[in-house]
Amino acid sequence: MSSIAPDPAELAPAWFWLLGADLARHAQHDASRIVQLATVRADGRPANRSLVFRHFASRGRLVFTSDMRSGKASELADRPWAEACWYFPDARVQWRLLGRCELSADPADAEIEKLRGKLWAELPPSTRATFLWPAPGGLRSPRKDFRVEATDTPPETFQLLVLDPEQVERLDLREAPHRRQRWEFGQGGWMPREINP
Amino acid sequence: MSSIAPDPAELAPAWFWLLGADLARHAQHDASRIVQLATVRADGRPANRSLVFRHFASRGRLVFTSDMRSGKASELADRPWAEACWYFPDARVQWRLLGRCELSADPADAEIEKLRGKLWAELPPSTRATFLWPAPGGLRSPRKDFRVEATDTPPETFQLLVLDPEQVERLDLREAPHRRQRWEFGQGGWMPREINP
Numbered sequence: 001m002s003s004i005a006p007d008p009a010e011l012a013p014a015w016f017w018l019l020g021a022d023l024a025r026h027a028q029h030d031a032s033r034i035v036q037l038a039t040v041r042a043d044g045r046p047a048n049r050s051l052v053f054r055h056f057a058s059r060g061r062l063v064f065t066s067d068m069r070s071g072k073a074s075e076l077a078d079r080p081w082a083e084a085c086w087y088f089p090d091a092r093v094q095w096r097l098l099g100r101c102e103l104s105a106d107p108a109d110a111e112i113e114k115l116r117g118k119l120w121a122e123l124p125p126s127t128r129a130t131f132l133w134p135a136p137g138g139l140r141s142p143r144k145d146f147r148v149e150a151t152d153t154p155p156e157t158f159q160l161l162v163l164d165p166e167q168v169e170r171l172d173l174r175e176a177p178h179r180r181q182r183w184e185f186g187q188g189g190w191m192p193r194e195i196n197p
Numbered sequence: 198m199s200s201i202a203p204d205p206a207e208l209a210p211a212w213f214w215l216l217g218a219d220l221a222r223h224a225q226h227d228a229s230r231i232v233q234l235a236t237v238r239a240d241g242r243p244a245n246r247s248l249v250f251r252h253f254a255s256r257g258r259l260v261f262t263s264d265m266r267s268g269k270a271s272e273l274a275d276r277p278w279a280e281a282c283w284y285f286p287d288a289r290v291q292w293r294l295l296g297r298c299e300l301s302a303d304p305a306d307a308e309i310e311k312l313r314g315k316l317w318a319e320l321p322p323s324t325r326a327t328f329l330w331p332a333p334g335g336l337r338s339p340r341k342d343f344r345v346e347a348t349d350t351p352p353e354t355f356q357l358l359v360l361d362p363e364q365v366e367r368l369d370l371r372e373a374p375h376r377r378q379r380w381e382f383g384q385g386g387w388m389p390r391e392i393n394p
Contacts, residue, residue: 196337
């Protein structure tokens, strides 16, 4: 093997590249960045909402932004698991990514803390303002409370949600019979399997 | 009040009409019928997948189809709760519908049982065939096992998933500040509220 060949152990898992390829193919659609994130509520019932996928972090982690005061933030503080579901209608491809999901309130992760500053800087002023609005979920506040000026430094309410997948599935509905691939992370690293759709 | 005016108590809740209006506006997009349904796994972790919204039933219930052998079917048998999440990218509108969600294996519900026959009849042969394929989730079966001929009567594997919402939210991201409406079902019927986005 040539010395310039990368060490496979240092590469992100295979699903990471396939997901990146599916995303790249749909980059012209803004909607392709929208995923649904499922969590579990304090009372044991499921919760589900749409989020914008913002960035990849090392080891194929998925990064979203979240208001620290949101329902998902408190649900994840209690039970740090989520499954993201992505559907690309044109390609008829679905992705499911299940794993630990935590709010990046821990500034010890330098990579995530740096990304937090970068993502804040990239947000349009209208999105930044939402993190200074009255706390989400409460009874509607008067209009004047929404007139805020966003700062250049991210407020404490602005946090990253980091999903670290342990089980990933890709379902391709174009092929007949459908193709369903699953990757599971275990002691031996990522284990790929073909399973029945 | 004129005698032809409907009794408001017999009408479906307000959110039902608003959701219908959002769906009608997007009827030209096939993708508008795709929703993500969150459930809770046996181990307490969340699950999330895409489903095609098939039909409304009385009281604003949402009807999907499901293979009785699927993961969601066994999850719902164990914990009959789901939250559906809908996102209409063009309108920038999100719907969340939380409620009891059960597999219609009970033929005592005549409305649902009738709908089951109707939906089966409307499915294209390629979709009908999937209910006769090898059980989903197992190791990939040989190609020949997927060569099946669908029947005119629905097989037992073909069931309806019926979601009976108890809490519904509509989030409109076009308006600034965003508008978030919540309806909760309680002793006095459906209670609407405006809450902070």
